[in-house]
Amino acid sequence: xxxxxQHPTAGCPGLFIDQALYSESxxxxxxxWSPSPAxxxxxxxxxxxxxxxxxxxxxxxxxxxDLLNAFPALQGDEFGLFAVLAVTPKQMQGxxxxxxxxxxxxxxxxxxxxxxxWIESTQLIRAMGSPVLSNLPRxxxxxxxxxxxxxxxxxxxxxxxxxxxHHAALPLAxxxxxxxxxxxxxxxxxxxxxxxxMMGWRFNPHRLGVxxxxxxxxxxxxxxxxxxxxxPRSDVAEAYRSQFPDIPEETxxxxxxxxxxxxxxxxxxxxxxxxxxxxxxxVPDTRNPLTGSAxxxxxxxxxxxxxxxxxx
Numbered sequence: 001x002x003x004x005x006q007h008p009t010a011g012c013p014g015l016f017i018d019q020a021l022y023s024e025s026x027x028x029x030x031x032x033w034s035p036s037p038a039x040x041x042x043x044x045x046x047x048x049x050x051x052x053x054x055x056x057x058x059x060x061x062x063x064x065x066d067l068l069n070a071f072p073a074l075q076g077d078e079f080g081l082f083a084v085l086a087v088t089p090k091q092m093q094g095x096x097x098x099x100x101x102x103x104x105x106x107x108x109x110x111x112x113x114x115x116x117x118w119i120e121s122t123q124l125i126r127a128m129g130s131p132v133l134s135n136l137p138r139x140x141x142x143x144x145x146x147x148x149x150x151x152x153x154x155x156x157x158x159x160x161x162x163x164x165x166h167h168a169a170l171p172l173a174x175x176x177x178x179x180x181x182x183x184x185x186x187x188x189x190x191x192x193x194x195x196x197x198m199m200g201w202r203f204n205p206h207r208l209g210v211x212x213x214x215x216x217x218x219x220x221x222x223x224x225x226x227x228x229x230x231x232p233r234s235d236v237a238e239a240y241r242s243q244f245p246d247i248p249e250e251t252x253x254x255x256x257x258x259x260x261x262x263x264x265x266x267x268x269x270x271x272x273x274x275x276x277x278x279x280x281x282x283v284p285d286t287r288n289p290l291t292g293s294a295x296x297x298x299x300x301x302x303x304x305x306x307x308x309x310x311x312x
Contacts, residue, residue, distance in 0.1 A: 014107050015044075015099045022092065022113035023121040026148035027155070028085045030111075031124060033064050034099075035071070035079060038275040042102045046085070046111070048095040055097075059083045060131035062277050078276050082128045084135070084155075086142035122158055129166070130280050133159050134213070134270060137221045156219040163217055167266050170282040177205050180271050180279050182240075183212075187302055188267075189295065190286035196261040198283060199254045199302055201236045202228070205244050209274040214257050214283075217266050224269075228253040232304050252304060263287040 017032035034041070038061050046053040064080035087095075098108045125132050132139075136159050143152035173184035181204035189197045196214075204210065212224045233252035240247050261267065267283040290298055 014101065014105065015097065015109075017097070017111065019124060020111055020113035021116045021121050021124060022087075023116050023118050024148065024151045025089050026086060026143060026146060026151045027121055028083075028087045028092070028113060029121050029124050030081070030083045030085070031128070033067060033080045035074065036099075036101055038078070040102050041099065043098070043100040045098045045100075046087070046095055047098055047108075048091050048093060050093065051087070051091040051095075053085065053087070053091075055083060055085070058085060058135055060128075060134065060277060061275070062128070062131065082131050084125065084132050084139060086139055086146060086148070088146055118154065122154075125158060126162070129162065130270075130278065133162070133215055133268070134272065134278055136215070136219050140219055159219060160217040163215070163266055163268060167268060167282045170268065170280050172281060172284060173200075174271065174279050174281060176279070177203075179208070179276065180210055180273060181205065181208055183269075183271060183281070185269065185281060185284055188284045188286050189288065189299055190261040190263045190265060192262055193260050195256055195258040196265075196267060196283070196286070197254065197256050197299065199231075199252070201233045201252045203236070203240065203244070203247055203251045205247070211272040213270040213272060214259070215268045215270060216259060220259055222257055222259055224255050224257060227257070228255045234304075254303065261286065 014036050015032065015034045017030055019029070019031040021029040041056070044055040044059060046055060060082045061078040062080040062082060063078050064074070067074055067079065092113070094110070096108050096110050098106065100106045132155070136156065140152045140156055143149070143155070173182075174180055175182050181202065183200070183202045185198060185200040187199045191197060212228070214222045214224055230250040231252035231254055232249050234249055236251045237247050237249045263286045265286065269281040269283060271279045271281070288295065288298075
């Protein structure tokens with residue numbers, strides 16, 4: 001059964017797809033919304049006779065302010081959704097989206113994407129911004145297994161273009177204790193083949209399950225969540241103790257990311273919560289006139305009480 005050239009907005013109770021674009025016989029872009037908050041969705045699956053893809057960790061939730069006038073009850077949560085998937089034409093034949101809520105409700109509808117040129121897919125991806133970066137390494141790997149090497153290269157170039165264009169406008173710190181906690185980058189040193197050394201501070205008063213990922217222009221990604229070493233930062237603890245009496249002194253952190261980095265390389269940090277959209281930060285400028293022993297002395301000068309360092 002051939003894929004249909006056109007389709008209206010499709011959906012079922014709990015899930016609506018405004019745009020489904022399929023390009024290069026390889027890439028499926030889904031953009032829509034769900035009145036069900038992310039926390040109430042148990043599973044979202046793309047099912048066809050040839051494949052079953054779990055979309056829960058590939059789906060990005062985002063605000064949809066355009067819906068608020070028609071659905072004022074949606075205010076205050078991220079009900080929009082966006083996904084970029086590597087899907088072959090065979091896998092697309094008869095494909096359906098199946099939504100299962102934590103209350104046991106199941107809804108299914110056939111997905112009929114519109115066949116488009118690459119440029120239309122890129123326009124949607126650009127409009128969405130950073131979400132495609134989160135899954136880029138896995139997405140590129142999947143495209144390679146499908147022998148869609150050119151599409152993988154195009155997607156990687158698109159992501160690199162977004163990083164180069166937007167990184168300078170990204171913040172160095174975020175203060176959203178209810179959703180992401182506090183996280184800040186103070187300094188970074190490019191060590192060439194030795195990787196990247198970063199220092200900053202963080203505090204997660206509500207013990208949120210936020211993962212920390214670093215991304216490069218080449219599409220590499222490194223999970224830093226368990227690679228942050230705690231160091232004392234009494235200045236941070238004192239500044240926030242009136243608001244959070246239980247804040248520990250060891251709110252500082254340092255991390256060695258073992259991805260080759262030369263001064264001036266663009267690196268982004270993604271704070272990825274268990275639910276909702278990610279927040280993005282830029283790594284401080286790594287260009288530094290110091291080298292050799294002078295650079296080592298500068299780095300050591302930034303380490304407070306190194307004998308008390310420990311991994312958190």
